[in-house]
Amino acid sequence: MDIRKNWGRLLSLLMIIVLVYWAVNNMLVLQNFLNAIISAFQPFIFGASFAFILNLPVKRIESWVMKWQKEYKKWFRPLAIVVSFMFVILILFFLVFLVIPDLERTVTSFIEVVPNQIARIIHWFDRFVDNNPKIIQFIQNLEIDLNSIQQDLIDYAQAFATNTLGNIVSFITGAVSSVVTMFIAIVFAFFLLTNKEKIIRQFKKIIYSVWSLKWANYFINVGQKANEIFSNFVGGAIIEAFILGMLVYLGMLLFNFPFKLSISVITGALALIPIYGAIIGGIIGFTLISVVHFKQAVWFIIFIVIIQQIEGNIIYPRVVGNKVGLPGIWVMVSVTVGGSFFGLIGMLVSVPLVSVVYSLISATVNYRLEAAGLNINTDSKNL
Structure with a gap:
């Protein structure tokens, strides 16, 4: 029996090695295949993601209704789903009719102001050089054409701003052209939310019918752990982003910073990205304000740091706390690696995904140490 088991493990290892070797040497084919699969199932992927996020307020609304009713009624679920969808519609209304026009005005102002600001900086630099002959001589030795630099800076700034505005317009156009996809996603999300218990029960039956009891229990536990971590992370991150955006908007309103709505919404949205989101939001806000008033931009940096x-010391511990269960160094690693491979989506999903893997590895290691009779709570003296 042991010989058969060892041969089975060896064959499994060889198959894994062969599959990894083939995947490494056919990365382009694999990528095209995955892209085709994702494109075909895109409405259902969106719908499943949408249902997962909406499931958070649906559960909360159902629990609130249960406080007023002694027993569960069939109309609780449709009511919770409708209220959650209405909340999403209000957010979309806010984005379409308030944020996007304000963001467009912000970018337009940026395009109009940047050339003048660059010209002022170049003029100030020219005056500085005129008052310092040694610098003139040094620059002449370098054979630098200031007029060419000035024109290059203006062209670069205008191209950057124009491309940004073009990306926004392309995003809006793409969103409008994807109405059918979103409609299918919404219908699928509504179906998943309405029948989630039945769907989960069917998946469990399939798992227990295919794998042994030991492995089936393991897969179920992994799924429950992943659902817990992702739910805690998504729910806490959304609440934290909303609170941070409101604080930034109220602070900018109090101190009369320009581009209040655009910068506060951008900062709040980027707060969904751990660590780097705050830095990117501060840089964007500083850049937008600096072209209008540089001193205000400096004060904005001080304001956003405060x-x-x-947010980091008061709001985050209370709203998110340690629900993800991932040490800070691994948060930084996961966000960096996830962003380098999969861009913005990778930065958003990497933390809860790595947290699931981390918790599973930690539980497995602790289990094996306990099975060996070792005390897992005692620090090693060799470290």
Whole structure:
């Protein structure tokens, strides 16, 4: 029996090695295949993601209704789903009719102001050089054409701003052209939310019918752990982003910073990205404000640093806490690696995904140490 088991493990290892070797040498084919699969199932992937996010308020609304009713009624679920969808519609209304026009005005102002600001900086630099002959001589030795640099900077700034505006317009156009896909996704999300218990029960039956009891229990536990971590992370991150955006908007309103709505929404949205989101939001806000008033931009950096300290030390521990269960160094690693491979989506999903893997590895290691009779709570003296 042991010989058969060892041969089975060896064959499994060889198959894994062959599959990994083939995947490494056919990465382009594999990527095209995955892209085709994702494109075909895109409405259902969106719908499943949408249902997962909406499931958070649906459960909360159902629990609130249960406080007023002694027993569960069939109309609780449709009511919770409708209220959740209405909340999403209000957010979309806010984005379409308030944020996007304000963001367009912000980018338009940026395009109009940047050339003048660059010209002022170049003029100030020219005056500085005129008052310092040694610098003139040094620059002449370098054979630098200031007029060419000025024109290059203006062209670069205008191209950057124009491309940004073009990306926004392309995004809006793409969103409008994807109405059918979104409609299918919404219908699929509504179906998943309405029948989630039945669907979960069917998946469990399939798992227990295919794998042994030991492995089936393991897969079920992994799924429950992943659902717990992703739910805690997504729910806490959304609440935290909303609170941070409101704080930034109120602070900018109080201190009369320009581009209040655009910067506060961008900062709140980027707060969904751990660590780097706050830095990117501060850089974007500083860049937009600096072309209008540089001193205000400096004060904005001080303001956003204070807000981030409040968010990191007061809001985040209370809203998110340690629900993800991932040490800070691994958060940084997961966000960096996830962003380098999969861009923005990778940065958003990497933390809860790595947290699931981390918790599973930690539980497995602790289980094996306990089975060996070792105390897992005692630090090693060799470290």
